[in-house]
Amino acid sequence: MTAAPASPVATSSPGAGALPPAAFGAALARLPGMGPRRLAALLAEAAPDEAWRRVRAGRGLDGPGLRRALGTRAGELVARWRAAAAGLDPAAEWRRLAGAGVGAAVHGGPDYPPALAGDVEPPAVLFHRGDPAVLTGLRVAIVGTRRCSSTGAAVATELGRDLAAAGVAVVSGLASGIDAAAHRGALAAGGAPPIGVVGSGLDTVYPRGQERLWRDVAAAGVLLSEAPLGGAPERWRFPARNRVIAALADVVVVVESHRRGGSLHTVDEADRRGVEVMVVPGSVRNPAAAGTNELLADGRPPACSADDVLVALGLATVGRAGGPDRRPLPSPDDRRVLEAVGWQPVSLDQVALRTGLGVAELAAALDRLADTGWVARHGGWYERVAEAGP
């Protein structure tokens, strides 16, 4: 790990003798078969240091909540925990976290993010890399499929960029596809700090190849996880991760989802919490938009641009309403070319056919229009621009 976070363990530094409760919480999270629900049940019955002592001793683990969470295999689990705890030292665990630049907080502790403290199912122990203090202000989760279309990725990038620029933090899961696209947009805008919630340990980059994105998000904002260091990206961790994303969001925007996509689980979690879910409409021919279009049919409001989301958040949309167009007016000849370009992307061929101009003359006119901000060029495609760009 290269990037050192701004303040790895701001509030409680590992000292001899007096270990903070989070150290015991982190050690407990490392036990085999310890998922968020069991950890929450365990810590509901005892403070972290006391819970650790009980696990070490293998005694006193029979409260009603914990019995429910452990189910029928309680005896076997307690024995496994006891064996594993014998080989674990909370102090060493605490030093390992500090060495990896990762901080931890237990629910109810003073440094636990208030944004999650009041949730219906808060993470009992939360690991973070980067600055957890950025979890204030408005947050929008942008979620969607890993197997997205390029249109979907472009929309996610634009939403991420425009929302971050408007001061709204983007929450996402750092998976490839929509998640990564949204965060790339947010990072590019350099506005509100990005928030990434991942399913694996904070030293275990998943999917591989996203190291750079992880690093950038941790440097600009914060990365959160319920998994201890070295935690593998196991399947059951992702629905749990989705619940944290929903818990953090003021609005959830689904960009593209297949008919049975994992994003729909995030939608369920958002519904449990009364968080508004907005949906980006997709083409009826796009299988990656089948799930999102069904959400629309269920009556979810559409999110066609960042403006729609900002309105849902109660923010005034910025900079769109007022102000005269400052772009220099094109000459009559250029105006003809501009009208031939239109609002859909067109190739040079199509503009040439519509105007009847020669390629050299046309290219010069398009260059003038691009330089004055009337036309945008992507590769070999030209498109009209509504207003002067950034």
Add this chain to the structure above:
Amino acid sequence: MLATVRSATLLGVEGRPVRVEIHVAPGLPSFTVVGLPDTTCREARDRVRAALVSCGLKWPNARVTVNLAPPGLRKVGAGLDLAIAVGLLAASEQVPASSLVGRSFLGELGLDGSVRPVPGALPLIEALGDPEVVVAEGSTVEAQLVGRHTVRPVSTLTTVVAALRGTVEWPRPSPPAAPPPPDRGPDLADVRGQPAARFALEVAAAGGHHLLLVGPPGAGKTMLARRLPGLLPDLSPEHALEATCIHSAAGLPLPPGGLVRRPPFRAPHHGASAVSLVGGGSHTMQPGEISLAHRGVLFLDELGEFDPVVLDSLRQPLEEGTIRVSRASAKVTFPARVLLVAAMNPCPCGEGAVPGGCRCTPAARSRYARRLSGPLVDRFDLRVEVGRPEVADLLADGSGEPTAAVAARVAAARELAASRGVPANAQLPAWRLDEVAPLDRGATRLVERRLREGRLTGRGLGGVRRVARTVADLAGHTGPLGVEHVSAALALRCEPLFLEGRAS
């Protein structure tokens, strides 16, 4: 008795003189060929023996040694058959030894004594120093192209022997027929709409700039590429001879009249191996497709489907105009000055040309983009997105501008390039750009803006100036390049959208 006959063998696409020395000595009857013959060449013994017997000549009942000098050069093919047979007859005193002076022999023998043409006759005869050449009738046209020799076309060994003995006159070659007007291939008038793609084709032909056509299936990329050779001017006599040598050596059928006067067009399939594309082979050293397209057009359809390793093997020849192929047995240089035209789909699903139209996953797209190396894409100074023609254009009457009209403009532009001392503007060296392609004030500002925006790199600037020079030449504009020329060059050099997603 000893006899020496002069002939030639092929090394790559060049002929190399060979001295065939025959020694006939008393002893146990045997026949040995030494001097690095390949299998076909070694088997000359059996063909020569049968041919001699069929023609009623005597097979010497003695110890025969054939030495092919120089001994270090591998002799390939059956072209030495005739020389071995004639030498054997001279060494066994069946024809006068003096009759071999000043004559070279080239041809394969059939078992019935017929003399057959061999591939590569043109470069082989080019390598012969004697004033007279005796060749198969089928090689007459190629021998006459060389033009330095008195050509003796023969059809049977009997004729050769009779002529050598002086009992009959040598046959005379028929005077070469006037070649029919060369075929320019399919006409550009068939292309409906697509003005930008047509213009790119014209610029590529006029300036010799490599062209990449990107578009969905059915956009007419292949149709456009096939019309490019027709826009190029006829080959100069020197270039025509170069091309003909290569085609002859590769055993390709030559056009009527023998000379390849039109730029060749080669379109290898995307399954092609590196050797089939750049040339080589273990010891036959065959020219590859890029050499067969020398002075013409090499068209790589479905560029994205070629093996990336194969494509990268094209980079050096594209830069230098020649390929050096080295093998343990020999090192050969093949000429390879081509105009490269490539066509590809924007992404695996083919619909990614229109922004947002693609249904591919990002992973599939980046895999596809990675198949093209950046340095190879940099070789294309013209990169054009070709869209499917609009329905109205397909149904409209009236055809586009015909090939002949465009070819006339191309020829005029090529003349301007020739006045600068290069065959085409693409070959202008970087240090001459300030002299022949200066930018006027507006054009300088435009280039500065694009460089600052990062839409143009320093490396790309040279290509843009060369293309802009060609655009100006086509418009008959002399003097510094204006905004419209540079704008056009920039418009014809789009960074294909799919390359933007290229993983770093």
